[in-house]
Amino acid sequence: xxxxxxxxxxxxxxxxxxxxxxxxxxxxxxxxxxxxxxxxxxxxxxxxxxxxxxxxxxxxxxxxxxxxxxxxxxxxxxxxxxxxxxxxxxxxxxxxxxxxxxxxxxxxxxxxxxxxxxxxxxxxxxxxxxxxxxxxxxxxxxxxxxxxxxxxxxxxxxxxxxxxxxxxxxxxxxxxxxxxxxxxxxxx
Amino acid sequence: xxxxxxxxxxxxxxxxxxxxxxxxxxxxxxxxxxxxxxxxxxxxxxxxxxxxxxxxxxxxxxxxxxxxxxxxxxxxxxxxxxxxxxxxxxxxxxxxxxxxxxxxxxxxxxxxxxxxxxxxxxxxxxxxxxxxxxxxxxxxxxxxxxxxxxxxxx
Numbered sequence: 001x002x003x004x005x006x007x008x009x010x011x012x013x014x015x016x017x018x019x020x021x022x023x024x025x026x027x028x029x030x031x032x033x034x035x036x037x038x039x040x041x042x043x044x045x046x047x048x049x050x051x052x053x054x055x056x057x058x059x060x061x062x063x064x065x066x067x068x069x070x071x072x073x074x075x076x077x078x079x080x081x082x083x084x085x086x087x088x089x090x091x092x093x094x095x096x097x098x099x100x101x102x103x104x105x106x107x108x109x110x111x112x113x114x115x116x117x118x119x120x121x122x123x124x125x126x127x128x129x130x131x132x133x134x135x136x137x138x139x140x141x142x143x144x145x146x147x148x149x150x151x152x153x154x155x156x157x158x159x160x161x162x163x164x165x166x167x168x169x170x171x172x173x174x175x176x177x178x179x180x181x182x183x184x185x186x187x188x
Numbered sequence: 189x190x191x192x193x194x195x196x197x198x199x200x201x202x203x204x205x206x207x208x209x210x211x212x213x214x215x216x217x218x219x220x221x222x223x224x225x226x227x228x229x230x231x232x233x234x235x236x237x238x239x240x241x242x243x244x245x246x247x248x249x250x251x252x253x254x255x256x257x258x259x260x261x262x263x264x265x266x267x268x269x270x271x272x273x274x275x276x277x278x279x280x281x282x283x284x285x286x287x288x289x290x291x292x293x294x295x296x297x298x299x300x301x302x303x304x305x306x307x308x309x310x311x312x313x314x315x316x317x318x319x320x321x322x323x324x325x326x327x328x329x330x331x332x333x334x335x336x337x338x339x340x341x342x
Contacts, residue, residue, distance in 0.1 A: 050238070058294075110295060111260070113237045114253050114288060116191040121253075121287035122215065123297065126239035127332055142217065143234040144332075145190060146324070147287040148302045149206055149213040152189075156203045 004071060009062045010041040010083070011048035011097065016057040019096065027063070027089040036139075038084035041071070045097075047081055062097035063089060120151030189215070190233060193257040199233045200226035210327040211302040240289055242333075244325040245276050245298035252278065252301060253288045263290070265298070266319075274326060277319025280304070290321060299323050 012027060029037045041063060042048050048060045065071075071083040113124045122145040131140040149155070190199040200223060201215035220227035247267045251260040263279035278290055281304040289297040299321040306313045325333070 110238055110240060110291075111253060111258055112192070113240060114193055114257065115233070116193055116195060116197055117215070117287055118189055118197055121193070121285065121301075122190070123287070123289040123300070124234065124237050124239045125242065125297070127216075143237070143239055144204065145201065145215040146289075146297075146300060146328070147213050147215065148211045148300055148322075149208050150211055150302070151287045152203070152206070152213055155206055155208065 004083075006065070006067045008043065009064050009097075010043060011045050012039065012041050012061045012063060012094075013048045013051045013055070013058050014061065015055040016059045019059050019061075022061065022094060023091055023096070026091040027061070027094055029086065029088055036084070038072075038086050039089055040082065040084055042082045044081045060097045062095050063093050065089070065093055115145060117145065117147040117151045118153055120148060122147030122151065190230070192233070199229045201230065205329050205332070207327065210322045212300070212322045212327050214328075214332065240291070240297040241295070242324050242328070243292055243294075243296035243298055245274075245290075245292065245323055249293055250278065250298065251291050251293075252281065252285060255282055255284050260291070264317075265290070265292070266317075274323060275320040276323050277317050278321055279317055280306075280315030281318045282315065297324055 014022065027039045029039050031037065042051075045060070049058075051058075065085075069085065070087070071085055073083060115122050115124070124143050125146055127142050127144050129140050129142075130137040132138075189197050189201045191197045200218045202218050203213060204216045205212070205214035207213070217230045218226045245265055245267050248265055250263050250265040252263050253259075254261050266277045268275045268277070276290075276299050278299075278301075281301050283304065285301045285304075288301045290299040290301060292298050301318075302321050303318050304315065305318045306315045308314075
């Protein structure tokens with residue numbers, strides 16, 4: 001984790017419906033079972049604004065913490081721009097930074113998240129699930145591609161029960177050769 | 189199967205969901221035990237690319253990625269409620285845009301380009317409003333919608 005400049009604020013984005021409660025009670029760590037009991041913060045205002053796309057009515061909060069506050073690296077997002085606090089943050093450290101109307105998302109940034117899928121296109125989404133790594137359930141994130149089914153060369157072969165059945169072996173083959181199609185794994 | 193826009197497909201993908209009725213499919217990483225190199229290539233392709241958030245569509249302005257792969261063109265979104273549920277139509281779509289996300293004003297994906305429509309006028313084809321486009325919030329499988337980014341915990 002990078003050295004923290006305590007003179008600069010941290011940011012957190014949430015839904016506007018939570019704003020009144022947060023300004024009254026502070027930012028509380030997540031209490032949902034299976035999720036880390038932390039508050040997510042970032043040094044980068046743009047990251048907070050982009051993350052606002054998760055909410056129908058995003059609001060960015062500015063947080064100024066005392067120097068003695070303990071912050072940790074975000075184990076999932078990683079990088080130097082995001083940190084977590086494992087303690088509730090009292091309301092006196094929190095104030096509203098940006099109103100909903102100013103957190104308009106820059107769609108231009110995500111053009112590179114649109115991919116070529118065979119003769120068509122697809123785009124990346126994130127699937128979050130809980131997975132037991134041996135020391136309790138943790139969040140697992142994986143990126144998937146959504147596309148139109150007609151962009152795929154053909155439907156996967158039924159019954160698609162296991163990856164062996166959903167695998168195309170050597171789908172790409174020499175010209176004039178015969179492709180071996182055994183399921184839903186595609187390559188061109 | 190997959191590649192950055194404008195490049196020839198070279199990356200393998202595993203089909204996780206296929207719905208020919210709503211014209212929607214989901215691709216994921218190949219099995220990393222059986223297809224180690226292909227799985228690594230998939231991970232490299234995804235690396236650094238920001239996933240789209242998902243939202244329900246509303247009637248108003250939306251955006252579609254143009255064929256140049258750079259510009260986001262505004263398009264009118266119209267949500268209809270029919271006896272079969274909600275339906276979405278957009279402005280004209282072009283051949284080659286299939287599978288592109290349709291995003292709302294805040295950049296969240298609400299649907300994808302599935303269908304186009306055009307009419308003939310003096311021998312030329314004129315694109316017209318197209319729909320129904322598959323609405324992600326309604327047509328993605330429940331196992332994905334329940335846990336994906338966008339259904340966020342505070």
